[in-house]
Amino acid sequence: MILSLVIDGLAVGSIYALVSVGLVLLVRSTGALNFAHGDFMMFSTFIAYAFVVQFKFPFWLSIICTLILAALLGVVAERLVIRRLMSGPMSGIIMGTLGISYILQGIAKDVWSDDVYTFPAFFPAGHIRIGTALISPQNIGIILSALVIISVLYLFLGKTKVGTGLRALTQNKTAAMLMGIRITRIYSLSWAVGIMLAAIAGVLLAPTLYLSTGMGAITFTGIIAAIIGGFGNMFGAIIGGYLLGILTSVLPLYIPTKLQGIIPFALLMIVLFIKPTGILGKREVKKV
Amino acid sequence: MRATVIRKWTRFLPLAFALLYLAGPTYLPDYLIYLVTVMTIMAIVTQGLNVMIGFAGQFSFAQPGFMAFGAYFGAILSTRLHGLPFPVTILAVGVASALLGLLIGFPSLRLKGFYLAMATFGFTSAMFELINYLGPLTGGNEGMYAPAPAVGRWELTSTQSVYYIAAISVILIQIAVRHIGSTKTGRAWKAIRDDEIAASSMGIHLTREKLKVFAFGAVLAGISGLYYSYLIRYLETSYFSLMGLSLFLIMVSGGTGTVYGPVLGSIFITLIPQALGGVFSQDLNLVFGIILVLIVLLVPRGFAGLWDRLFGRDGAAFNLRDYLLSRVSVKKANRS
Amino acid sequence: MKETTIDGTCLTIRDVSIRFGGIKAVDELGLDIQEGEIFAIIGPNGAGKTTVFNIISGFYRPDTGAVVFDGIDLVQRKPHEIARLGVGRTFQNLELFSRMTVLENLLIARHLYVKTGLWREMAMTRQVREEEATARRESMAILEYLHLESYADSPIAEFPFPVQKRIELGRALALKPRLLLLDEPAGGLSMSETQELSAVIDAIRKDFNVTVLLVEHDMSMVMQISNRIAVLDYGKKIAEGSPKEIQKNQRVIEAYLGKGGSGAAT
Numbered sequence: 001m002i003l004s005l006v007i008d009g010l011a012v013g014s015i016y017a018l019v020s021v022g023l024v025l026l027v028r029s030t031g032a033l034n035f036a037h038g039d040f041m042m043f044s045t046f047i048a049y050a051f052v053v054q055f056k057f058p059f060w061l062s063i064i065c066t067l068i069l070a071a072l073l074g075v076v077a078e079r080l081v082i083r084r085l086m087s088g089p090m091s092g093i094i095m096g097t098l099g100i101s102y103i104l105q106g107i108a109k110d111v112w113s114d115d116v117y118t119f120p121a122f123f124p125a126g127h128i129r130i131g132t133a134l135i136s137p138q139n140i141g142i143i144l145s146a147l148v149i150i151s152v153l154y155l156f157l158g159k160t161k162v163g164t165g166l167r168a169l170t171q172n173k174t175a176a177m178l179m180g181i182r183i184t185r186i187y188s189l190s191w192a193v194g195i196m197l198a199a200i201a202g203v204l205l206a207p208t209l210y211l212s213t214g215m216g217a218i219t220f221t222g223i224i225a226a227i228i229g230g231f232g233n234m235f236g237a238i239i240g241g242y243l244l245g246i247l248t249s250v251l252p253l254y255i256p257t258k259l260q261g262i263i264p265f266a267l268l269m270i271v272l273f274i275k276p277t278g279i280l281g282k283r284e285v286k287k288v
Numbered sequence: 289m290r291a292t293v294i295r296k297w298t299r300f301l302p303l304a305f306a307l308l309y310l311a312g313p314t315y316l317p318d319y320l321i322y323l324v325t326v327m328t329i330m331a332i333v334t335q336g337l338n339v340m341i342g343f344a345g346q347f348s349f350a351q352p353g354f355m356a357f358g359a360y361f362g363a364i365l366s367t368r369l370h371g372l373p374f375p376v377t378i379l380a381v382g383v384a385s386a387l388l389g390l391l392i393g394f395p396s397l398r399l400k401g402f403y404l405a406m407a408t409f410g411f412t413s414a415m416f417e418l419i420n421y422l423g424p425l426t427g428g429n430e431g432m433y434a435p436a437p438a439v440g441r442w443e444l445t446s447t448q449s450v451y452y453i454a455a456i457s458v459i460l461i462q463i464a465v466r467h468i469g470s471t472k473t474g475r476a477w478k479a480i481r482d483d484e485i486a487a488s489s490m491g492i493h494l495t496r497e498k499l500k501v502f503a504f505g506a507v508l509a510g511i512s513g514l515y516y517s518y519l520i521r522y523l524e525t526s527y528f529s530l531m532g533l534s535l536f537l538i539m540v541s542g543g544t545g546t547v548y549g550p551v552l553g554s555i556f557i558t559l560i561p562q563a564l565g566g567v568f569s570q571d572l573n574l575v576f577g578i579i580l581v582l583i584v585l586l587v588p589r590g591f592a593g594l595w596d597r598l599f600g601r602d603g604a605a606f607n608l609r610d611y612l613l614s615r616v617s618v619k620k621a622n623r624s
Numbered sequence: 625m626k627e628t629t630i631d632g633t634c635l636t637i638r639d640v641s642i643r644f645g646g647i648k649a650v651d652e653l654g655l656d657i658q659e660g661e662i663f664a665i666i667g668p669n670g671a672g673k674t675t676v677f678n679i680i681s682g683f684y685r686p687d688t689g690a691v692v693f694d695g696i697d698l699v700q701r702k703p704h705e706i707a708r709l710g711v712g713r714t715f716q717n718l719e720l721f722s723r724m725t726v727l728e729n730l731l732i733a734r735h736l737y738v739k740t741g742l743w744r745e746m747a748m749t750r751q752v753r754e755e756e757a758t759a760r761r762e763s764m765a766i767l768e769y770l771h772l773e774s775y776a777d778s779p780i781a782e783f784p785f786p787v788q789k790r791i792e793l794g795r796a797l798a799l800k801p802r803l804l805l806l807d808e809p810a811g812g813l814s815m816s817e818t819q820e821l822s823a824v825i826d827a828i829r830k831d832f833n834v835t836v837l838l839v840e841h842d843m844s845m846v847m848q849i850s851n852r853i854a855v856l857d858y859g860k861k862i863a864e865g866s867p868k869e870i871q872k873n874q875r876v877i878e879a880y881l882g883k884g885g886s887g888a889a890t
Contacts, residue, residue, distance in 0.1 A: 098536075103573075106574025272406060468746060481723070
């Protein structure tokens with residue numbers, strides 16, 4: 001019984017991890033806390049839906065087209081809005097991304113209305129029995145896909161020239177500029193990657209959960225996961241996502257149903273009180 | 289030249305506005321009386337947020353929680369104690385909110401910025417869960433009926449009465465905040481915002497001041513919640529749980545850290561959906577989003593900030609055209 | 625108004641040590657600062673000078689030792705309490721209130737002397753208005769002393785670095801301190817600016833009746849205005865005496881120039 005819950009938790013955690021790592025990437029590279037992240041995910045998933053169900057493209061083609069469009073979406077948002085707000089106070093960025101959030105929801109509602117949609121599953125449905133546990137291949141598929149994506153991300157950041165430039169930017173902007181790295185290109189790139197990650201998370205999530213314009217609320221869970229794991233640290237974001245996923249899956253066994261909604265927040269509070277910088281975060285000390 | 293003349297006149301603006309505002313129920317149609325009351329209530333709670341964030345730099349998302357607390361506490365109190373005069377209820381809610389504010393303020397002593405925001409957000413969520421949990425007392429998910437302001441047997445059930453209660457409160461609060469902005473405590477709060485270490489080396493008692501500002505914000509939120517319950521006469525947690533966003537938008541669009549920002553922002557945010565509602569009712573989300581983005585790009589310091597720029601102490605004969613041109617060139621500069 | 629101990633000592637640092645990680649930043653330091661003198665602490669980079677200041681003003685707690693000011697051990701106290709006792713300071717990297725005006729920065733230091741509470745301030749009672757006026761007057765007086773009065777209502781951010789340093793000095797003075805801690809006041813200043821500043825500090829000592837404790841790298845300032853100097857190296861006091869004595873001290877010269885010592889005397 002626990003096993004299937006853990007698997008469920010890992011699956012949910014994979015989604016959280018993907019959302020969270022994308023968020024942190026955007027924060028580290030452009031200093032923007034993207035409150036519209038979940039809405040980008042929602043929008044990209046609807047785009048995927050359009051390709052698969054409405055245009056009836058083959059699955060693999062739909063995914064590719066979705067990723068391209070998602071990347072484009074990210075770049076447009078970055079160039080039109082985020083870049084201009086980066087030099088101002090954080091409240092400007094927050095308001096800007098909130099505006100984008102409304103815009104995305106508005107467009108989605110116009111095109112696809114408030115209905116709830118079923119996204120076709122691409123992993124075999126049904127359950128496999130292992131011992132007393134019922135495990136769905138869907139979940140296994142999600143976990144494996146997420147691991148693949150995360151590995152690709154790591155290879156990208158670690159081994160490619162572009163990826164290294166991105167890492168340089170997140171660590172020291174001035175030095176990166178002095179090294180001849182075109183930071184404006186990197187800004188756009190990071191938003192392309194970040195939104196693509198969100199899109200993948202959405203596509204993985206959609207078959208399990210119904211697709212609707214309200215999916216954007218996952219932004220907050222992503223932020224919480226990032227904090228728990230150590231905000232600002234991409235690896236921490238992933239850890240936080242999985243941890244949150246497992247705990248939200250397993251804890252309901254021990255907690256009355258009414259309080260289940262609190263789990264993410266309770267975890268957040270615990271982390272904030274014990275070690276605000278999160279599991280992998282570093283203490284920031286101000287020097288006078 | 290022009291600007292200084294205008295500035296002389298603008299001193300009377302708040303007074304003129306206040307008078308027009310108090311006289312509202314005499315010339316406004318019913319639905320607008322209601323709307324303006326909502327606007328006033330939002331202005332009050334946002335002013336609390338504005339002082340906490342804009343003056344003292346304490347990023348608190350606790351306002352919706354305090355507001356819900358004030359609403360429910362006041363409603364339950366007046367239900368149990370029939371005929372309790374409403375000024376007493378207001379006072380009771382104020383005191384209770386202040387105490388709660390002190391309690392919630394404790395995390396602020398160790399957490400800053402983003403982390404504090406998350407912790408206070410957690411408090412707010414916990415408050416809503418708590419209200420739902422205390423079903424028998426609070427009506428839980430179904431909500432509860434809230435009594436109108438009362439004095440003994442007399443019940444003030446009209447929208448107008450709530451309008452007046454809120455209007456008088458907001459005027460007093462605005463005056464108070466304006467004073468705070470230019471005296472010792474306000475400066476201490478701003479010092480904490482700018483540089484905590486320097487502030488404490490100047491003798492400012494960080495703990496005391498942070499707790500004070502939390503109590504202040506909580507009181508404003510609490511009584512605004514009570515007024516909301518007087519207006520709507522029915523309470524559900526969903527009324528408050530979705531409010532956090534609006535508060536933030538009101539504060540930022542009005543101008544964070546300014547005295548009149550919350551009022552201006554509240555007018556803007558409350559009236560825009562109304563104004564657009566007729567024409568764009570289908571696309572409300574979309575248009576609102578576009579407007580938000582435009583505001584943040586073109587008027588970064590909010591409406592109060594814009595006003596300051598145009599007619600403020602710098603007094604340069606600023607005009608709108610120059611201002612917009614300067615915004616465009618700032619955008620160009622950021623491209624490098 | 626100034627309490628003098630029997631022997632005229634303003635501040636006593638006794639056996640103060642502090643460790644950060646594995647490194648002893650300050651090692652059994654002992655100093656006696658006399659009333660009304662200008663006492664300088666010098667030493668190569670990393671010798672622990674600013675750490676000493678941070679201990680005195682209450683931002684760090686030493687592992688051992690005591691810092692006695694006015695009969696009170698500051699080690700137990702929080703920064704704001706220490707400020708209230710009469711210890712003011714400036715910071716190496718300037719910690720001005722960047723979003724406020726020059727005058728407001730000084731008014732904040734007046735915080736201690738303005739006796740009003742939130743309730744009365746909200747109502748702007750006559751008492752509040754009077755206290756405000758007094759605080760403004762006194763702050764403007766300090767600004768005038770430092771020739772900064774025309775900048776009173778301008779935001780801090782507009783001013784060049786040397787001016788900001790003077791503003792911070794003014795702010796520390798507005799606290800009406802008995803002990804003034806100046807952390808590298810000449811840092812980033814040109815030679816002529818440093819000369820000016822030295823004269824100002826010297827004058828302040830007399831005009832404001834304060835004891836000055838100075839951490840500085842600039843030897844011209846140190847030698848010119850200090851009454852006594854202590855030299856720190858790797859957290860330990862290696863010499864103490866008058867400027868002339870220090871200049872001739874072999875250990876000091878070695879610490880700065882020989883043995884691969886890090887900082888050079890500027």
